[in-house]
Amino acid sequence: MDRSPTIVSPDQSLVDALGQMQGRRPCYPNQSTSQPNGQQSSYVLVVDRGRPLGIVTECDIVRLSAAGETLSSLQVQDVMTPNLQTLTWVPGSPIIQVLPYFQQARMRHLPVVDQQGLLLGMITLEGLRRSLQPVNYLRQRRVSELMTQPVIWIPPTETLVAAASRMAQHRISSLVVAVQMNDCVLPQGILTERDIVQLQIQGVNFDATIVADVMSHPVIHVSPNSSLQATEQLMQKYCIRRVVVIDEHQNLQGILTQTNLIQLYDPLECLHIIHNLKQQLQVLQDVVVQHNQDLETTNQRLCLEIKRRERVEHNLRTVQQALSYEFGQRTRALIETNQKLRQEVLERQCAESRLKAANLELQYRLAELAQRNQEIALLGKLSHYLHACQTIEEAYGILPKLLASMFPQVSGRLYLFGDVLSDFNNDSNHAIRAQLPSEYADQAHDLTSHIITWGTPAPPLCSTTSLAACWAIRQGQAHQGHQGQVDRSCQHCMITEDWRHRVCIPMLTQGQSIGLLLLGTNWEISESTHQLAVTVAEHVALALANLKLRGDLRHQSIRDPLTGLFNRRYLQTVLDQELEQAEQHQQKLSLIMLDIDYFKRLNDTLGHEAGDRVLQQLGRLLLSNSRSTDVICRYGGEEIILILPNTDLKSAYCRAEKLRQQIKHFQFFPSPPLQKTGFQPSMADYPPTASLDYPSPTVTVSLGISSFPLHGKSPNELLRAADGALYQAKRLGRDRVAVASYLSEQSSTKSEEAILPPSLLPN
Numbered sequence: 001m002d003r004s005p006t007i008v009s010p011d012q013s014l015v016d017a018l019g020q021m022q023g024r025r026p027c028y029p030n031q032s033t034s035q036p037n038g039q040q041s042s043y044v045l046v047v048d049r050g051r052p053l054g055i056v057t058e059c060d061i062v063r064l065s066a067a068g069e070t071l072s073s074l075q076v077q078d079v080m081t082p083n084l085q086t087l088t089w090v091p092g093s094p095i096i097q098v099l100p101y102f103q104q105a106r107m108r109h110l111p112v113v114d115q116q117g118l119l120l121g122m123i124t125l126e127g128l129r130r131s132l133q134p135v136n137y138l139r140q141r142r143v144s145e146l147m148t149q150p151v152i153w154i155p156p157t158e159t160l161v162a163a164a165s166r167m168a169q170h171r172i173s174s175l176v177v178a179v180q181m182n183d184c185v186l187p188q189g190i191l192t193e194r195d196i197v198q199l200q201i202q203g204v205n206f207d208a209t210i211v212a213d214v215m216s217h218p219v220i221h222v223s224p225n226s227s228l229q230a231t232e233q234l235m236q237k238y239c240i241r242r243v244v245v246i247d248e249h250q251n252l253q254g255i256l257t258q259t260n261l262i263q264l265y266d267p268l269e270c271l272h273i274i275h276n277l278k279q280q281l282q283v284l285q286d287v288v289v290q291h292n293q294d295l296e297t298t299n300q301r302l303c304l305e306i307k308r309r310e311r312v313e314h315n316l317r318t319v320q321q322a323l324s325y326e327f328g329q330r331t332r333a334l335i336e337t338n339q340k341l342r343q344e345v346l347e348r349q350c351a352e353s354r355l356k357a358a359n360l361e362l363q364y365r366l367a368e369l370a371q372r373n374q375e376i377a378l379l380g381k382l383s384h385y386l387h388a389c390q391t392i393e394e395a396y397g398i399l400p401k402l403l404a405s406m407f408p409q410v411s412g413r414l415y416l417f418g419d420v421l422s423d424f425n426n427d428s429n430h431a432i433r434a435q436l437p438s439e440y441a442d443q444a445h446d447l448t449s450h451i452i453t454w455g456t457p458a459p460p461l462c463s464t465t466s467l468a469a470c471w472a473i474r475q476g477q478a479h480q481g482h483q484g485q486v487d488r489s490c491q492h493c494m495i496t497e498d499w500r501h502r503v504c505i506p507m508l509t510q511g512q513s514i515g516l517l518l519l520g521t522n523w524e525i526s527e528s529t530h531q532l533a534v535t536v537a538e539h540v541a542l543a544l545a546n547l548k549l550r551g552d553l554r555h556q557s558i559r560d561p562l563t564g565l566f567n568r569r570y571l572q573t574v575l576d577q578e579l580e581q582a583e584q585h586q587q588k589l590s591l592i593m594l595d596i597d598y599f600k601r602l603n604d605t606l607g608h609e610a611g612d613r614v615l616q617q618l619g620r621l622l623l624s625n626s627r628s629t630d631v632i633c634r635y636g637g638e639e640i641i642l643i644l645p646n647t648d649l650k651s652a653y654c655r656a657e658k659l660r661q662q663i664k665h666f667q668f669f670p671s672p673p674l675q676k677t678g679f680q681p682s683m684a685d686y687p688p689t690a691s692l693d694y695p696s697p698t699v700t701v702s703l704g705i706s707s708f709p710l711h712g713k714s715p716n717e718l719l720r721a722a723d724g725a726l727y728q729a730k731r732l733g734r735d736r737v738a739v740a741s742y743l744s745e746q747s748s749t750k751s752e753e754a755i756l757p758p759s760l761l762p763n
Contacts, residue, residue: 001112005122006041008056010048010077017044017056017076018201042124042194043109046080050118052111054080058193059173065196065206066164086111089120098123108259125258126241143231144224146261147245147254153178156188156212160199163191163211174242177215178252185252187244189215221246224253231256368528375532378406379539386543395547396452399540404454406536410529411455412519414507416544455520472504473513478534479504480525501525505533507541514541560634562612563619571633571641575715578631578645582708589708590652592642593722594622594659597700597734599638611638614668614699621666625659641722649707649739656703656737663701664735700735702726711740 008017021041046054060079064071087098089112101110102125110123153176154163167175177189191211199206199214221244222231231243235258245254382402389395399414472479480503500522507515517537519525558570566574582589596602596614603611615638622632622640631643644652704725706712711721721740729738 001121001123002127003121005111005119006044007047007119008044008076010046010053010075010080012076014056014071014074014076014079015201018061018071018197020044021058021197022201043122044076045109045111045119045122046076047119052084052086052113052119053077054082055084055109055111056080057109058197059168059171061197061200062164062193063168065200066161066166066168068161068206071200084111086113086117087123088112089114098128102128102259141228142224143222143226143228143245143256144254146228147224147256148260149254151176151244151252151255153185153187153252154191154211155179156210156215158211160196160204160206160209160211160214164196164206167191167193167196173257174255176219176244176252176255177211177217184249186250187219187221187246187252188212189217190219190242190244191215192242219244222256223247228261232261371528375406375528378402379532379535382406382536383539383543386539386547389543389547390550392544392547392551395544399452400454403452403536406532407454407519407529409523410519410521410525412453412517414452414515414517414540416452416515417513470504470506470516472506473516476506476508476511476513478506478530480530503530503533505537507537507544509541509545514545560619563615563634563640564623565619565640566631566633568633568635571631571635571643572715574631574633575643575718578643579708579713579715579718582645583713587646588648590644590647590649591706591718591722592644592652592656592659593635593704593706593719593726594640594642594656594701595703595726595730596638597702597730602699610669617666617668618663618699621663622659625662639726641719649705649710652705652707653737653739656705660701660703660735660737663699666699668699702729702734703737704729704740705737706740 006020008020021044043055043057045052046056054077056076056079060081061071064074064079085101085107087101087110098110101107108125112120112123114120152166152170152172154166156177156179163175167173174190174192176187177191178185178187180186189212191214195214195216199209204214220234220238220240222234224245224247235241235243242255242257244252245256247253385398385402386395389398396416403412403414470479480501501524502518502520503525505517505519506513507517517533517540519529519533558566560567578589581587596618599611599614602614615634618640619632619634622642626632626642627644629645631645633641633643635641642655644655647655704722704727706718706721706725708718712718725738725740729736732738
């Protein structure tokens with residue numbers, strides 16, 4: 001019995017009375033429970049001078065809400081239920097006498113008064129359920145035996161007025177919010193009388209608010225086969241008075257409330273159980289009395305026997321004292337000696353145990369130190385080899401053997417993201433793909449990352465194209481897992497089901513992930529192996545990042561950004577090397593200096609963007625028609641130099657003439673070119689080779705040739721000779737090939753006819 005019920009006066013406003021009913025809402029899962037625990041009640045009792053006059057419950061508020069009444073204008077006496085049925089309290093009254101009020105009259109609240117009719121307290125369903133604690137009744141009973149069917153439900157799109165009307169119409173304390181799909185009714189939430197009261201206090205518009213906005217969700221649900229004991233504990237855990245019953249298809253089957261639980265207690269059955277317990281208690285009491293009598297008889301016999309034995313014992317004690325005195329001295333001497341020996345043995349055993357423990361600790365430390373030394377040596381070897389690599393291709397070739405030596409008992413793979421090699425040329429990418437294992441050869445062109453693998457059996461290819469789904473990449477730290485517990489978000493781990501244990505370690509440089517180190521084994525990965533893997537990932541990531549940066553810097557230092565050809569700095573370096581090699585092996589070497597005719601006029605007529613486009617397409621054309629040993633460099637402006645190793649003057653001339661024809665007939669502008677704004681070119685502005693037959697200007701080039709050793713033995717001599725031949729071609733009318741004049745040691749000059757055969761001379 002609650003001896004402190006919520007009490008209001010008859011003339012008190014209904015809104016104030018509802019404020020006294022407020023308290024913390026039921027704690028549903030996934031909802032905040034940070035609200036303080038308050039005194040929560042489902043009723044207010046109207047009392048005048050200590051006598052109960054009426055009661056206002058949540059059901060009354062639902063009825064008023066369904067009727068559209070304005071609560072602010074009402075008093076408690078206007079809506080209370082008068083003529084309450086009360087229970088006169090008698091000392092020692094059993095709780096069974098209260099059950100018929102709740103089971104037959106279907107009451108929720110029962111006021112208790114004394115002999116003079118003064119209020120003593122209130123008995124509710126919740127208090128009655130806590131007091132009974134029906135463990136024996138609920139343990140063997142199922143939810144399907146007591147649940148209410150069918151369930152009154154409402155779609156989530158209905159208004160609060162419709163929901164309150166339905167609750168008042170069917171006289172129910174809660175309404176299940178559900179949707180119907182095919183033949184199934186799927187619960188989405190629940191709306192209770194307490195929710196209606198809360199919404200009335202908050203001033204919610206019942207006509208404009210739909211049920212989905214205010215319902216309690218998710219729904220606390222059980223299955224029809226759940227035990228009533230587990231269900232009752234679930235209701236106590238979440239502080240709720242009802243649960244929804246669904247089947248395995250989430251279909252709504254029924255609802256179980258506190259009223260259903262109270263119906264479980266049959267007074268006749270309770271009385272029958274009490275009568276049986278009394279009978280069993282009487283039988284047990286008779287058995288105890290009989291046992292006590294038997295024990296008393298046995299005790300008397302034992303007393304007589306004890307007295308007889310005491311006399312015998314007295315005689316024996318006298319003899320024993322005589323013997324004890326005789327052997328006393330010897331016994332004490334032996335005891336003292338024995339104690340000393342035992343103490344020595346214990347001390348030796350303790351010393352031996354400490355020595356063994358120290359020996360084991362020393363062996364463990366030595367093994368650990370040896371392992372650390374080996375790991376440090378392997379890390380030093382790894383760092384030494386990686387720092388000795390000049391290109392990322394070399395590092396990619398030695399990493400499998402190094403990683404296999406560092407993790408001999410572990411299989412694994414190392415992913416390098418595609419952008420690590422994105423700035424290198426196609427030859428580098430092909431060289432790295434050629435080093436992939438044979439099982440990856442057919443799929444390497446589809447990979448978004450490059451793979452290094454070691455261990456047997458070789459791990460399968462990753463089934464996902466996005467390694468960003470890995471938890472290690474997301475968290476920026478190592479992520480461990482084992483078989484049977486695969487994170488669905490970590491999709492690439494789905495291929496490692498053959499491994500019982502695995503660890504994923506991101507390779508980070510400056511806060512960015514450039515790859516992923518994945519280890520797998522059938523044994524548990526030790527902490528030392530885990531730490532070694534983290535250190536290896538850091539070393540490899542730093543080394544690869546340095547190699548990539550070194551490659552980028554080298555690429556930027558020797559490449560022209562506009563045409564993609566080598567620049568003038570690289571020309572000086574490679575020309576010295578090629579001349580030294582040609583002189584050492586007695587080979588020929590030729591230079592072709594190429595210049596675009598009327599390039600300034602082209603820029604002035606069509607704009608610098610068109611000029612840049614011509615240079616870019618010319619670079620691609622020269623690269624596509626060159627040998628792997630040729631070196632093509634942008635010398636400056638529109639001048640381009642071709643270094644042709646192991647090529648004599650005749651072959652160089654044929655090569656230059658072929659390039660001139662290809663460039664002349666190449667369409668640099670497939671459609672009429674855009675002219676500069678505000679400038680209208682005339683035919684005089686176009687090169688002399690342009691005619692009305694061309695939809696756009698024709699681009700021609702002039703070429704000058706020099707050859708080693710005919711025109712010089714140093715780079716500067718060959719460049720000056722090729723430059724002089726280029727200017728000679730321009731003076732002769734452009735769009736032609738000219739060969740540098742041959743200078744002998746006596747500075748005698750030979751003409752081109754003396755150098756080239758007549759068939760190769762220009763017309």
